[in-house]
């Protein structure tokens with residue numbers, strides 16, 4: 146239920162994109178910061194979208210790292226990031242996609258195991 150409400154909220158929630166040379170001091174939860182500007186965007190920074198969470202997430206965009214994110218800018222200026230964003234930490238374990246400037250929560254994969262394959266405890 147809470148997830149459903151959050152998805153409803155997220156569907157109407159749009160992230161603004163800011164192309165910056167350096168990260169500003171106070172980060173907004175509604176903004177995706179592309180650090181390095183349009184010339185050399187090397188990092189995307191977002192604050193975890195979960196309500197009570199303040200974790201700052203840095204995603205590497207430069208091509209010379211192992212885990213590289215790709216950024217795609219759309220006509221309205223909103224962006225998509227590939228692959229998904231997975232935040233882990235003490236209080237946070239959220240997994241979402243940023244698509245056209247909106248959050249799409251990733252559902253936790255459910256593994257269905259046939260009864261005969263379940264091991265008795």
Ligand SMILES: [Zn+2]
Nearest residue numbers: 193195198237
């Ligand atoms: Zn979080």
